[in-house]
Amino acid sequence: RIAYVNGRYVRHAEAAVHIEDRGYQFADGVYEVCEIWRGKVVDERRHLDRLERSLRELSIAMPMSRAALAQVMREVIRRNRVQSGIVYLQVTRGVARRDHVFPPAGTKPALVITSRAVRPEVGDKAAEAGVGVITVPENRWERVDIKSVGLLPNVLVKQKAKEAGAKEAWFVDADGFVTEGGSTNAWIITTDNTLVTRPAEHGILAGITRRVVLDMIEREGLSFDERPFTVEEAKNAKEAFITAATTLVMPVVKVDDTVIGNGHPGSFASELRSKFHEVSELEPV
Ligand code: PLP
Secondary structure (H helix, E strand, C coil), X not given: CEEEECCEEEEHHHCCCCCCEHHHHHCCEEEEEEEEECCEEECHHHHHHHHHHHHHHCCCCXXXXXXXXXXXXXXXXXXXXXXXXXXEEEEECCECCCCCCCCCCCCXXXXXXXEEXXXXXXXXXXXXXXXXXXXXXXXXXXXXXXXXXXXXXXXHHHHHHHHCCCCEEEEECCCCEEEEECCCEXXXXXXXXEEEECCCCCXXXXXXXXXXXXXXXXXXXXXXXXXXXXXXXXXXXXXXXXXXXXXXXEEEEEECCEECCCCCCCHHHHHHHHHHHHHCCEEEC
């Protein structure tokens, strides 16, 4: 495997960043993950838009032009011969002597890009059975709209989910509303067939997969409501699912100890999953 690290294509096993990298020191950086499907990059434009936004919010410069970034990303995918899998981009504020304030002007942002194959059957298998989620108190900062590499709360709840035999943990805010999962957005379908997901303005990362699913819902003329929903509502829902670039649309069949619907993936979630790549933008590598 090959990785791109600050201007060089290096063997993945030996790829390394400096110990004074601010990503390592302060989690002072952001990332993106795009799916690669049948040799195409999925929703690249939106992922790069979000990367630029995350960087802007933190006053970190783009490490190179967007066009150059897209080219390096392609080169990493090509060199790893990935047809199905993911490409990961991470940008940090760069390498400087440890000091909380921004480093001196001229410090170059650091860029790492990796790519690896993931067999599509793995996700499809999970989607056939559906997954469980647990609920946990929201304890993250208010700027979760920034796709920061500071993911400690997410790490802890994902581990807790794993130990409980679940796939994801849903953060629940002080008012009892689900915000989102540790690495996914959260959805329910009410008994009157309305798709519900929290508005992207507050408390969640504006997921690209979420956006594409909303486009799909509009295209199909399904009824939807962008509003927060409670854990109680989720437990009484007809269906539930989670979305992310790496999991696509993944049916949820259990919330804590409550079985959703008949305990099998619902027809809406399965349909949205199967049609996803008809609506997403596919860019050739
Ligand atoms: N929410 C969080 C906290 C995430 O980390 C992610 C993706 O990693 C998502 C939502 C889903 O975003 P996307 O659909 O862009 O992958």
